[in-house]
Amino acid sequence: MIVDLPETTTAKVQKALVKIREEGGAVALGRVLTLIIATQDGFEEDAIEAANDASREHPMRVIVISLDADAPEARLDAQIRVGGDAGASEVIVLHAKGGTATDPQGLVMGLLLPDAPVAVWWPGAAPEVPGRSPLGRIAQRRITDASTQPDPQVAVHALEGRYTPGDTDFAWTRLTLWRAQLAAVLDQPPYEPVTRVEVVGAIDSPSTTLLAAWLGMRLGAEVELVLTPVEEGSHGIRGVVLHRSTGPIELLRDVPSVARLRQPGQPEHDVALPRRNLRDCLADELRRLDPDELYGEVLVDGLPLCHPEGTAA
Structure with a gap:
C-alpha cells in the first residue's frame, strides 16, 4: 500500500x-x-x-x-x-x-x-x-559510502579526519569476505610472519586502500599499495600477495565473483569472493549498532600509512 x-x-x-x-x-x-x-x-x-x-x-x-x-x-x-x-x-x-x-x-x-x-x-x-x-x-x-564520491580515494582518506565512534563506510563493509579469507589462510601452518604485502586494485576502489591499511596495521609488515586505471570489468580489489620466507600466498580475483588462491606446497583453489551489493552491505552494518572499534583503528593507525600514489611503508 x-x-x-x-x-x-x-x-x-x-x-x-x-x-x-x-x-x-x-x-x-x-x-x-x-x-x-x-x-x-x-x-x-x-x-x-x-x-x-x-x-x-x-x-x-x-x-x-x-x-x-x-x-x-x-x-x-x-x-x-x-x-x-x-x-x-x-x-x-x-x-x-x-x-x-x-x-x-x-x-x-x-x-x-x-x-x-x-x-x-x-x-x-x-x-x-x-x-x-x-x-x-x-x-x-x-x-x-566513499565509492559513490567523485574521487573515492580522496574520500576514503578524508574519513580519518572526520571519524567519530559509530561511523562506518561501505568501503569497509565490502572487505568482510576478503578479511575472513586472508585471516583463514594465515591461521594455517606454517604460521610464519609476513614480511611484505602487495595489494592491487582499481583507482576507484576505496576498499583496496582500506584493505592495505588493515593488513599493514595487523601484520606490521611493509605494504605496497598499487592502484591501477579502471578498465572494463576490472573494478574493485584485484588481489593480495602475502610474502613469507617459504613463499608467497596469492589471492587474485580475475573475474568478478571468484578468486584464485595459491599457496606454497598446496594445489590452487577457487574461492568465492563476490562483490557485495547494497543490500548485503546494509544488512551487515545493521547487525551491530555499537561502534566498530576495528574500523576506527584502521582509520587512525593504518590509513595514514597508505597513499593513493602507489606505495605505503
Missing part, C-alpha cells in the same frame, strides 16, 4: 501511520530500529529497495528524507509505504523544500520509533563530519 500526502506536516504523517495501522492491520510491533536514509531527490528508489531487502533480516521503520533548501516554496510532501511495497518495514518518504528543508532533525524526530536505536545512511553525498550533522547527532550508527 502506498499513501501520498502532499503539502503535509510530520504530525499529519504520524496520524496517517496510526490510521493505516488501525484500518489495515499493519503494525510496528517487532521493529528493531529506525533507519534514516538521507539522499537526493530522484535517487531514493535504489536505497529503498536495499532497505526493503535488508528489513527481512532487520524489521525496521525506514525514513527517507531528501532536502531542497534552495526551492522558492517551503513545503513538505510525504509518502507512506507499507505491506508489499515496504518489505518487512514501514517506509516514510519525506521531500522537504525551501525553509522546511533547513531542519532535517526536526522533520524526523516525531517519526522515530520509541526506545529503538537509530541508524543514518547517506547513499551519496555525506556531511563533512557525519557525527556532528543534525541527523548524525541522533544516531547510534552513521553509514557513508
Whole structure:
C-alpha cells in the first residue's frame, strides 16, 4: 500500500501511520530500529529497495528524507509505504523544500520509533563530519559510502579526519569476505610472519586502500599499495600477495565473483569472493549498532600509512 500526502506536516504523517495501522492491520510491533536514509531527490528508489531487502533480516521503520533548501516554496510532501511495497518495514518518504528543508532533525524526530536505536545512511553525498550533522547527532550508527564520491580515494582518506565512534563506510563493509579469507589462510601452518604485502586494485576502489591499511596495521609488515586505471570489468580489489620466507600466498580475483588462491606446497583453489551489493552491505552494518572499534583503528593507525600514489611503508 502506498499513501501520498502532499503539502503535509510530520504530525499529519504520524496520524496517517496510526490510521493505516488501525484500518489495515499493519503494525510496528517487532521493529528493531529506525533507519534514516538521507539522499537526493530522484535517487531514493535504489536505497529503498536495499532497505526493503535488508528489513527481512532487520524489521525496521525506514525514513527517507531528501532536502531542497534552495526551492522558492517551503513545503513538505510525504509518502507512506507499507505491506508489499515496504518489505518487512514501514517506509516514510519525506521531500522537504525551501525553509522546511533547513531542519532535517526536526522533520524526523516525531517519526522515530520509541526506545529503538537509530541508524543514518547517506547513499551519496555525506556531511563533512557525519557525527556532528543534525541527523548524525541522533544516531547510534552513521553509514557513508566513499565509492559513490567523485574521487573515492580522496574520500576514503578524508574519513580519518572526520571519524567519530559509530561511523562506518561501505568501503569497509565490502572487505568482510576478503578479511575472513586472508585471516583463514594465515591461521594455517606454517604460521610464519609476513614480511611484505602487495595489494592491487582499481583507482576507484576505496576498499583496496582500506584493505592495505588493515593488513599493514595487523601484520606490521611493509605494504605496497598499487592502484591501477579502471578498465572494463576490472573494478574493485584485484588481489593480495602475502610474502613469507617459504613463499608467497596469492589471492587474485580475475573475474568478478571468484578468486584464485595459491599457496606454497598446496594445489590452487577457487574461492568465492563476490562483490557485495547494497543490500548485503546494509544488512551487515545493521547487525551491530555499537561502534566498530576495528574500523576506527584502521582509520587512525593504518590509513595514514597508505597513499593513493602507489606505495605505503
